[in-house]
Amino acid sequence: MCDDGAMSKNVGVLGSGVxxxxxxxxxxxxxxxxxxxxxxxxxxxxxxxxxxxQAHVGSFxxxxxxxxxxxxxxxxxxxxxxxxxxxxxxxDKLVLDATNPISEAPPEQSVLQYFTGxxxxxxxxxxxxxxxxxxxKAFSSVGAPLMFRPDFSGQKPTMFICxxxxxxxxxxxxxxxxxGWETEDLGGAPSARAIEPLAMLWCIPGMRNNxxxxxxxxxxx
Ligand SMILES: NC(=O)c1ccc[n+]([C@@H]2O[C@H](COP(=O)([O-])OP(=O)(O)OC[C@H]3O[C@@H](n4cnc5c(N)ncnc54)[C@H](OP(=O)(O)O)[C@@H]3O)[C@@H](O)[C@H]2O)c1
Numbered sequence: 001m002c003d004d005g006a007m008s009k010n011v012g013v014l015g016s017g018v019x020x021x022x023x024x025x026x027x028x029x030x031x032x033x034x035x036x037x038x039x040x041x042x043x044x045x046x047x048x049x050x051x052x053x054q055a056h057v058g059s060f061x062x063x064x065x066x067x068x069x070x071x072x073x074x075x076x077x078x079x080x081x082x083x084x085x086x087x088x089x090x091x092d093k094l095v096l097d098a099t100n101p102i103s104e105a106p107p108e109q110s111v112l113q114y115f116t117g118x119x120x121x122x123x124x125x126x127x128x129x130x131x132x133x134x135x136x137k138a139f140s141s142v143g144a145p146l147m148f149r150p151d152f153s154g155q156k157p158t159m160f161i162c163x164x165x166x167x168x169x170x171x172x173x174x175x176x177x178x179x180g181w182e183t184e185d186l187g188g189a190p191s192a193r194a195i196e197p198l199a200m201l202w203c204i205p206g207m208r209n210n211x212x213x214x215x216x217x218x219x220x221x
Contacts (some may be wrong), residue, residue, distance in 0.1 A: 012067025064089025117140025
């Protein structure tokens with residue numbers, strides 16, 4: 001359910017890292033109320049104190065219950081555990097999944113190692129764990145500083161999204177438009193098998209040349 005009531009302005013951000021902070025601040029700037037979730041919410045007290053009355057912090061469960069839209073931005077290796085913890089609060093909600101299945105093993109020649117194989121994806125695993133949630137892959141293939149209103153001299157970069165629920169993909173597209181992106185809707189959840197590895201590609205110039213200011217764009221003839 002992606003309702004239009006007051007609750008639809010509540011966003012639950014599961015993640016205390018740089019992605020969580022970036023996306024939480026972006027939603028706050030657009031007038032949403034935001035709760036950020038952590039195993040230890042007190043670590044986010046300073047953020048809450050400086051972010052105004054619409055900023056809240058809580059456990060992963062409380063954050064999932066708070067949001068009508070959820071953002072999942074925890075470490076890839078912890079994503080399944082966090083979804084299990086938060087599962088009840090995710091039912092019928094759009095869950096924007098920014099996670100990548102980056103393994104504990106170090107990159108090989110600037111190529112991240114994943115704990116998933118080519119014919120599966122982390123998001124499909126998460127969707128199976130919380131079947132009533134409406135996962136949409138988004139934000140996973142660009143660095144945090146470029147996630148909100150990226151400045152490419154007037155050109156909008158492309159965010160590739162996918163997920164099994166068409167209405168959730170439409171709502172994600174609306175949010176991405178507010179965030180300054182053009183969206184390429186790739187359909188059902190299996191397309192995450194192609195979207196998640198884009199983060200590997202995105203990181204190579206960063207690790208090779210310390211260049212992190214790029215994003216993908218789909219060109220059509
Ligand atoms: N950094 C980027 O620019 C970027 C860009 C695109 C996508 N991503 C993806 O976005 C996600 C978040 O990245 P990030 O750099 O913001 O932060 P991160 O350091 O990858 O993740 C931090 C979050 O993971 C949670 N976490 C870590 N270990 C956990 C465990 N064992 N159990 C439960 N929760 C655990 C932390 O929970 P606590 O709050 O409880 O410590 C925290 O909320 C990742 O999947 C990453 O691949 C990152």
